[in-house]
Amino acid sequence: MMLRLALASLLARALTVSMTVLAIALSVALFLGVEKVRTGAKASFADTISGTDLIVGARSGSVQLLLYSVFRIGNATNNITWESYQDIAARPEVDWIVPMSLGDSHRQFRVMGTTLGFFEHYRYRQGRGLAVGQGALMDDLFDAVIGADVATTLGYAVGDPIVVSHGIASFSHHDDQPFRVAGILDKTGTPVDRTVIVSLEAIEAIHVDWQSGARIPGQTTPEAVIRQMDLTPAAITAALIGVQSPLQTFRIQRAINTYPEEPLLAILPGVALQELWGIVGIAEEALLAVSAMVVVTALIGLMATIFSSLNERRREMAIFRAMGARPRTILSMLVLEAALTATAGALLGVALLYAGLVIAQPLLDSAYGLWLPIGAPTPRELTVLLAVVAAAAIVSLLPAYRAYRMSLADGMIVRS
Amino acid sequence: MLLLGESGSGKSTLLSLICGIVAPDAGRIIVAGQDITALSAAARDRLRAERIGVIFQQFNLVPFGTVCDNILLPLRFAPERRGRAQPARAEVERLCAALRLPGDLIGGRASSLSVGQQQRVAVARALIGSPPLIVADEPTSALDSGSQGAFLDLLFEQIRGHGTSLLMVSHDARLGARFDRVVEIADIATVEPAVA
Numbered sequence: 001m002m003l004r005l006a007l008a009s010l011l012a013r014a015l016t017v018s019m020t021v022l023a024i025a026l027s028v029a030l031f032l033g034v035e036k037v038r039t040g041a042k043a044s045f046a047d048t049i050s051g052t053d054l055i056v057g058a059r060s061g062s063v064q065l066l067l068y069s070v071f072r073i074g075n076a077t078n079n080i081t082w083e084s085y086q087d088i089a090a091r092p093e094v095d096w097i098v099p100m101s102l103g104d105s106h107r108q109f110r111v112m113g114t115t116l117g118f119f120e121h122y123r124y125r126q127g128r129g130l131a132v133g134q135g136a137l138m139d140d141l142f143d144a145v146i147g148a149d150v151a152t153t154l155g156y157a158v159g160d161p162i163v164v165s166h167g168i169a170s171f172s173h174h175d176d177q178p179f180r181v182a183g184i185l186d187k188t189g190t191p192v193d194r195t196v197i198v199s200l201e202a203i204e205a206i207h208v209d210w211q212s213g214a215r216i217p218g219q220t221t222p223e224a225v226i227r228q229m230d231l232t233p234a235a236i237t238a239a240l241i242g243v244q245s246p247l248q249t250f251r252i253q254r255a256i257n258t259y260p261e262e263p264l265l266a267i268l269p270g271v272a273l274q275e276l277w278g279i280v281g282i283a284e285e286a287l288l289a290v291s292a293m294v295v296v297t298a299l300i301g302l303m304a305t306i307f308s309s310l311n312e313r314r315r316e317m318a319i320f321r322a323m324g325a326r327p328r329t330i331l332s333m334l335v336l337e338a339a340l341t342a343t344a345g346a347l348l349g350v351a352l353l354y355a356g357l358v359i360a361q362p363l364l365d366s367a368y369g370l371w372l373p374i375g376a377p378t379p380r381e382l383t384v385l386l387a388v389v390a391a392a393a394i395v396s397l398l399p400a401y402r403a404y405r406m407s408l409a410d411g412m413i414v415r416s
Numbered sequence: 417m418l419l420l421g422e423s424g425s426g427k428s429t430l431l432s433l434i435c436g437i438v439a440p441d442a443g444r445i446i447v448a449g450q451d452i453t454a455l456s457a458a459a460r461d462r463l464r465a466e467r468i469g470v471i472f473q474q475f476n477l478v479p480f481g482t483v484c485d486n487i488l489l490p491l492r493f494a495p496e497r498r499g500r501a502q503p504a505r506a507e508v509e510r511l512c513a514a515l516r517l518p519g520d521l522i523g524g525r526a527s528s529l530s531v532g533q534q535q536r537v538a539v540a541r542a543l544i545g546s547p548p549l550i551v552a553d554e555p556t557s558a559l560d561s562g563s564q565g566a567f568l569d570l571l572f573e574q575i576r577g578h579g580t581s582l583l584m585v586s587h588d589a590r591l592g593a594r595f596d597r598v599v600e601i602a603d604i605a606t607v608e609p610a611v612a
Binding site for chain 1: 435457458461465477480482490492493
């Protein structure tokens with residue numbers, strides 16, 4: 001009966017109570033939403049590259065290698081010679097190996113020279129592969145496949161010519177050998193979207209008349225001659241490796257890290273991603289702290305609502321007292337009401353969250369490549385909800401204690 | 417028994433003391449043969465729940481509860497009374513019928529009732545489980561003079577039926593004829609502490 005009376009009491013003050021419920025609901029939805037985006041961003045981030053067991057580059061730091069090879073941020077300090085690459089590729093543990101040659105750019109986008117194996121083996125978001133949305137993969141030496149962002153930002157269509165610049169943010173163009181857009185990849189939400197992909201040989205081809213970053217004066221090798229040349233690269237920037245069996249990963253990693261011919265570094269992408277997330281993760285924690293503050297604000301609002309309702313409820317409390325209710329009963333009724341309000345707020349908040357997710361999920365995926373899964377609440381989310389209800393009960397102790405004191409002082413005299 | 421006194425003369429405070437909601441600074445209060453000043457606050461609350469039915473001047477009911485909720489409310493705190501009032505729902509219906517309350521009101525919200533109906537619900541609530549004492553604080557002051565008489569008739573009829581004592585407070589000396597004993601609060605010896 002007390003529960004029914006508490007519910008009826010809340011219904012009788014439907015307007016103020018619903019405002020409080022709404023405030024709690026919004027704060028809970030915000031908190032859980034931030035939590036969702038946070039975990040979603042983390043998962044999307046960790047899913048930037050999957051299916052690759054090792055990334056190999058010149059010896060530097062693991063985060064740096066990850067940044068330039070996967071995220072196309074920063075530059076390699078050194079290259080891997082083609083001989084070393086061949087050596088590694090020939091190891092029996094290696095299932096597949098994809099070379100990457102970086103260092104040139106097209107407008108603001110990086111150009112990557114690689115083999116067709118890249119399209120076959122690069123995986124993101126739990127094993128999804130790259131898909132060509134329009135056109136086809138590279139067929140000719142001067143064919144380029146561009147990422148979805150490159151196509152939308154620069155307005156390219158299949159068949160358009162593009163000119164690659166030497167270096168990054170450079171004014172010296174390789175305009176003697178224009179490329180042709182052969183295909184446009186579907187949006188992935190990974191750095192591939194912002195990459196122009198050409199063949200490894202094409203990178204060599206555009207550097208035929210160049211030396212030490214500058215064009216050799218007066219020398220122009222005709223395209224027909226270039227096509228006849230041996231365009232095997234002397235060096236590559238990095239390579240992605242898939243091993244035969246996961247058990248061999250560490251063995252081959254050690255072999256590469258102790259490679260005697262030149263200083264190399266092999267990293268496990270997952271471990272390096274975790275390291276990198278540790279650096280960028282501070283911002284997400286700040287965001288989470290801010291939304292936790294919003295929840296606290298809503299709970300203080302709840303407390304204020306109970307406080308302001310106490311005066312108009314003195315009569316009701318006097319009736320309860322006259323019926324033999326102990327002051328403790330009055331206290332627990334107010335706490336019960338607060339917990340019910342918070343429960344309603346938490347449930348509405350979850351409903352708002354799911355409604356928001358259903359609407360925002362496709363938008364976030366297409367705009368930011370951020371995939372937020374919609375599933376049953378996680379144990380962590382349920383803990384948050386329970387904590388909100390518990391916190392509401394705790395903050396309501398303050399006004400409830402005041403009611404306790406008031407009901408002791410008022411006695412049976414009905415003040416209204 | 418009727419306790420007569422002007423407003424501000426301390427009637428309500430006396431009722432609070434008898435009901436054991438407030439404790440006196442000094443002296444003893446004996447209710448139903450028990451010195452309640454010797455009891456703990458919790459025991460006094462329990463005694464009040466079990467032994468005393470309370471009727472206020474007005475606003476007797478918890479407005480958001482149903483009539484049935486209101487009548488059953490004291491049983492929530494008094495297991496012995498609850499035991500006497502079984503089956504509770506039938507007891508509510510019996511009391512409502514005896515107090516001429518239409519049966520279809522029982523499930524309705526208390527705030528939807530007229531003042532006269534609310535006071536009768538308050539009587540039903542005071543009577544349920546037959547406590548030995550009913551304390552009423554000017555229960556007719558919110559009623560017009562016509563319904564005052566009808567209300568008191570019903571109240572006395574029920575009190576006789578339940579064998580319950582009634583302690584009623586009023587400022588209206590005309591009510592005295594209906595009571596076995598009438599006490600003027602002014603006649604009660606008040607011992608003022610000597611001012612040194």
